Amino acid sequence: MAVSEKRAPKARFKPIAPPEPDLTPEAMIARAVALRPLLRESQESVEAARRLSDDMNRRFVEAGFYRAIQPRIFGGYEFGVPDFMRVMMEVSRGCPESGWVLSLTAGHAHLFASFPEQGQIEVYGSDGEFRAPGVPPPSGQAVPVAGGYRVKGAWDYVSGCDIATHFIGGALVLGPEPRGSIVVVFDRKDYGIVDNWNMVGMQGTGSKRVTVEDMFVPDYRTCAWTNAAGEMNTQRPGWSLHTNPMYSGRTVPFLVAESTAVVVGAAYGALDVYEEIVKTRKAAFPPFPYRSELAEYQHNFGRCQTLIDTAHAAAIQVGEQYMELARRQAAGGPPFDAAWERRLHMIEQQCIHLAYEAVDIMIRTAGTSSVKKDAMLGRYWRNIAVIRTHLAHQSDSTAVNYGRMHFGLPVIGRM
Numbered sequence: 041m042a043v044s045e046k047r048a049p050k051a052r053f054k055p056i057a058p059p060e061p062d063l064t065p066e067a068m069i070a071r072a073v074a075l076r077p078l079l080r081e082s083q084e085s086v087e088a089a090r091r092l093s094d095d096m097n098r099r100f101v102e103a104g105f106y107r108a109i110q111p112r113i114f115g116g117y118e119f120g121v122p123d124f125m126r127v128m129m130e131v132s133r134g135c136p137e138s139g140w141v142l143s144l145t146a147g148h149a150h151l152f153a154s155f156p157e158q159g160q161i162e163v164y165g166s167d168g169e170f171r172a173p174g175v176p177p178p179s180g181q182a183v184p185v186a187g188g189y190r191v192k193g194a195w196d197y198v199s200g201c202d203i204a205t206h207f208i209g210g211a212l213v214l215g216p217e218p219r220g221s222i223v224v225v226f227d228r229k230d231y232g233i234v235d236n237w238n239m240v241g242m243q244g245t246g247s248k249r250v251t252v253e254d255m256f257v258p259d260y261r262t263c264a265w266t267n268a269a270g271e272m273n274t275q276r277p278g279w280s281l282h283t284n285p286m287y288s289g290r291t292v293p294f295l296v297a298e299s300t301a302v303v304v305g306a307a308y309g310a311l312d313v314y315e316e317i318v319k320t321r322k323a324a325f326p327p328f329p330y331r332s333e334l335a336e337y338q339h340n341f342g343r344c345q346t347l348i349d350t351a352h353a354a355a356i357q358v359g360e361q362y363m364e365l366a367r368r369q370a371a372g373g374p375p376f377d378a379a380w381e382r383r384l385h386m387i388e389q390q391c392i393h394l395a396y397e398a399v400d401i402m403i404r405t406a407g408t409s410s411v412k413k414d415a416m417l418g419r420y421w422r423n424i425a426v427i428r429t430h431l432a433h434q435s436d437s438t439a440v441n442y443g444r445m446h447f448g449l450p451v452i453g454r455m
Contacts, residue, residue, distance in 0.1 A: 053161050056115035056168040063104055065123035071103045072130035079134025080309070083244075083419060090237065091246030092141045097203045100142055105131070106171050110149040111282055114160065115168020118284060121294065122359035125301040129352070132305030133312070136423040137244030139302045141200035145171040147298035148208055153287035154276030155225060158260040163206060163225055172206040173198045173250075176265055177431075178221035180211035180252065188258040189213070191224055196236070199247040207231050207250055210265055218268035225261050226252060241422030270453075272378075285370030289362055293384035296432050297362070300355050300388040303427055307348045307395035310420035314402040315341065317410070317417065340405050347398035351391040358384050358391075382442040385455075389435035396424050431455065 079096070086093060100106060109124045110116020119127075124147070132139025149170055152160065164170060180193020195209045207226045213219040234249040264273040272291070279288040318331040318341060331337040362384060365376040403410060403421045410417040427433070434455060441451040 053157075055113040056164060056166070058104070058107060058112060058115050058117055058168070060104060063117060065117075065119045065126075068104060068108060068117070068119070069123070069126050069130060072105070072127045075099065075103070076130060076134035079131060079138055080416075082138070083135050083416065084414065086135060086137050086244035087419065088244075090243050091202045092138055092200060092244065094203070096138055100131075105142055106146045107149075107168065108146055110146070110168065110170060111153055111160075111284070111287065113282075114164040114170075116149060118286075120359070121286065121297060121362045122356050125297055125355060125359050128298065128301035129305035129308070129355075132302040133309040135244075136302055136306035136309065136420065136427075137242055139305055140242060140245050140299070140427070141203065143298040143302050145173050145200040145204055147294070148172045148174045150287065150294050151176075151208060151223070151291060152225065152278075153282055154278045154291070155263045156260040156277045157281045159225060159258075159262075160278060160281065162261070163227075169205050171200065171204045172208050172225065173200045173204055174208035174223070175250075176208070176210040176223050178210040178212040178265070180209050180224070182211040182213045182222055182224070182257075182262070184213065184215060185256070188256055188260075189222070189224070189262060190254055191257045192252055192254045194234075194249055194251045196249050197247045198233075198250040199245045201231075201233050201248055201250050202246045204228060209250065209252070220267040220270075220273075221265045222262045223265045224257050226257075230255060239426055241419075241424075241426035285366040286363055288370065289366035290376055290378075290381040290384075292381055292432070293358065293362055293388065296385055296388045297355070297359060299427060299430060299433070300358075300391050303392045303395045303424055304348065304351050304355050306420055306424055306427075307351065307398050310399045310402055310417055310424075311341075311344055311348060313417045313420065314344065314406060317406050321407070337405070340401055344398040344401050347394045347401075351394040351398075354387055354394075355391045358387050379442070379445055382438055382445065385432075386435060386438050386442060389433055389438060392428060392433055393435065396428055399424050 107116040108119050108127055112118040128139055128143040131142055175195040175198055179195045180191055182189040182191045191211050193211055205228055208223055210221050210223050212221050232251045234251060237248045263276055266272055318337045322328045322330055365380055368374060369376045399421050406417055437455045444451055
């Protein structure tokens, strides 16, 4: 079925109303801004606990953050990509680790919108509660059986698995001939957690290993991810369920938007701390002016502000462009193709580079006390440094593959 061909949900399905039907994006963003002081205050305890606290998870639920991008027929608010990113930026400005968990569990409602209709109806249930970290690369194995698959596997780096209601994991389909991979949605009761997360940064995300023993999964709770050649599947059964073309846009740029928003928000948070430092600490030599009175620090602050503002503007523009590309495709216009997928991806990666460059300036010039284990600026720096190691943030491979595609050559690998 073409993207533009839409149909209503089956008659037996009763749409779920969102908790606050009149909630606006502006109101949700304001809630995120209001939470920033508490998020900032909680950074140390989140890092020590090595997971998002139950209290903060409850606050996120009550604020509606997890439902920001969730389809409205399933109890979500169905805000656009730019507004989703703005909420995640504001939360991450207060606490990057909490923002990461939020963004990577709330955001995967976009991925889940491509699953078969019956799977979406079953998983959202009667209340629409959905917090689902995901690891699409095939770390599991799926054996085809009547009506579905026998699936088992172990997936690392599952951020937010402690507070999740579900998990989406990739699995390689086994058989006599290569068949590619699928993504599978599991209920919380069906997976175990192995605590193997011990990093220099992002410790509070609880990005542990998730394990699934041999279990039957019906085919309607799976979705084709890649074909035998490793190429991303571009036709998903769930797209026909949703009238909003946003859900039929390319998956990778949206997934990377989740983490880009966190990094940009974290960089703003670091700048908040840096400003406090230069306004309250004096130079080491007579006449001991405040650092904010020195041209060197004025330049540093201005440079960092510019880098982060540029990253912010580009990230929001990616969100706007994503929406427009999806709308044009749904209206029968030019396709939202692999070339556009990589162009948006490369801009997101550049946003991350710009944000990190700003925080690197801050950490180099704020003084050695800022890299103490409990220093807040050091925590922002460590967190962003760890985020940059993510496979999807490696801009060299993405740029090479975009160039190869542009010149008519096959891509190398997935990114």
